Amino acid sequence: MPQSREALRALGWDARFDEILASEAPGLVPGRILTEERGQYLVATATGDGPASPSGRMRHDVELDADATWPAVGDWVALEPIALEAIAEAGGSTPDAGRPGTSPEPHRLIQRVLSRRTAVIRRAPGDRKLPSQVLAANVDTVFVVTSMNADFNVRRLERYMTVAWESGASPVVLLSKADLASEPERFVAEAGAAAPGVDIVPVSTVTGEGIDAVRSHLGAGRTVVFTGSSGVGKSSIVNALAGAPLLETASIREDDARGRHTTTRRQLVRLGGALLIDTPGLRELGVMDGDGIAAAFDDIEGLTAECRFSDCQHRSEPGCAIRAAIAQGTLDRGRLEAWQKLEREAERAAMATNGLARRAERKRWSVIQRSVDVHMRMKYGAER
Ligand SMILES: Nc1nc2c(ncn2[C@@H]2O[C@H](COP(=O)(O)OP(=O)(O)OP(=O)(O)O)[C@@H](O)[C@H]2O)c(=O)[nH]1
Ligand SMILES: [Mg+2]
Ligand SMILES: [Zn+2]
Known part of the structure; x- marks a missing residue:
């Protein structure tokens, strides 16, 4: 159906995924992961958004097969069509989903995660259960956000750049809170040395500086992700792009200019035709062993x-x-x-x-x- 193709394209689907679906999960229905919370997923399909959970077979695969993986935000997953038909019969998408106390409803069943085009992955060596974690999948641009205040740190920026390059997507550095810097050139120069060859964009959600430059990376069916420590203004930039308070933001601590971990989960939001993933600031960002270091x-x-x-x-x-x-x-x-x-x-x-x-x-x-x-x-x- 051309109509459903359009709907999929609006979620970032393209011809490459047609091939991936045909070889990895023929006959199943594609959906894209919008959020994840304690093993419960919100997934968007051509026919609407709704909750989804991994099928028994998928759980089994992930336990036993080193190549099988849990879904991450931004992932394309293959859904069981039978459950989807039941949802359609029950009256389309399921808006009450996830609300406590609502009756059980037909659930979308995730059979597998389709191969990722790109993935932003962090290692968390301290975490035995989750030694590596996908922060965002199938993104085109990775914004590394770092603020022009006391929290600015060249070494941390280099670490983020390594993770960004490793993803396979194109990194862009956003130097946030430009309105606070008395000598922005100094930050631009230092960031340029830490991220050679990468676009460095000063941004302020207070004056609006740089917001159009950020917007130029958005586009129909394109996916971007905002990464960076807590309090640098990731969610604020998404709100500035939206022109509305879409996401929660909160003030930083005065003593050290660090954030308060306001965003608590990764989330994909749709803005115009573009797809934006907001992430929480992380305390630990370990690097993988791949090509990221060589590129950064x-x-x-x-x-x-x-x-x-x-x-x-x-x-x-x-x-x-x-x-x-x-x-x-x-x-x-x-x-x-x-x-x-x-x-x-x-x-x-x-x-x-x-x-x-x-x-x-x-x-x-x-x-x-x-x-x-x-x-x-x-x-x-x-x-x-
Ligand atoms: N002066 C100034 N303050 C800003 C700017 N952008 C964001 N802030 C403030 O910085 C604080 C943190 O912003 P958030 O958007 O919540 O930061 P975040 O990166 O999403 O933080 P986490 O969700 O904790 O990872 C808020 O008080 C914002 O109002 C800016 O351009 N200039
Ligand atoms: Mg936030
Ligand atoms: Zn040497």
Whole structure:
């Protein structure tokens, strides 16, 4: 039905998912996860929104199959059509859903999560039950929000950038509360050094500065996610885009400018044709072992390819490009240490998932690739 296709497209569906659905869950009905709370999901389908829960088979799969996963906000899931028909017979969508005391109703059953196009994942090594957690799935743009006040922290921004790059989506830095900064240029410069090659957008929900620049990343069927510590103004920016108090916001603590963890769950909201995911500020943001660090620290990883020895530890080896850059003042020591720290963390993540061999191989190829790039640049010039 073309009408239901339109409705799906408005939720971010595209031709790639047609193929994924056909191969992973033929005959099932797609829906997109809007919210999750203690294993209960709100899901949007072509015919409306309603509650959903994982089927028995899905629970079984997730327990036994390492590749099977619980749904996350932004995920496309495959729903059992029979339950959906029952809902239609009962009068369409189920607005009373989730309200305590309402009678049991036909429930949408989630059979599986469709393969993700992109995923923002954090590691929480302290959490044995949830060592990694998908914060948002199938997003096009990851906004990393950090405020221009006492809470601004370059090292934290680098960590967020690593997670953002790792997702496979495009990161954009939003420097929030521009109205509070007496020297915004200083923040823009520092953020630029921490996130090389990434758009840095000063934003204020008080003056409206930068809101149109944020809006330019929204579009029909496009999904964006707002990430960043508590109190930086993520929900406020969503409200500014909506021109209405859609989401709850609250003041930050005066002593250290930190937030009060006002947003408590991840949530996908629709605005015009665009899809926006708001997330709660996190206390811990561990990085995964993947390509995120190499992308977030492209400047440093590019230098490593110029070290004389391919296994250079950047300590006392001759011909070390990293130490040369530090000596020349073109590389900041704090940034180097941040990179080394995240590398160690990624190594521990790899160890936890028995991925050390895979990690070594990936790094070996990355160095070879970068060395080839360096060689080509020297031979043919930078324009190549
Ligand atoms: N001066 C100023 N204050 C802002 C701006 N944006 C947000 N705030 C204030 O910052 C505080 C925190 O904003 P929230 O939007 O709740 O922050 P959040 O990032 O969603 O925080 P969590 O939900 O806890 O993760 C609120 O008091 C907002 O009014 C801004 O551009 N300028
Ligand atoms: Mg919030
Ligand atoms: Zn070196």
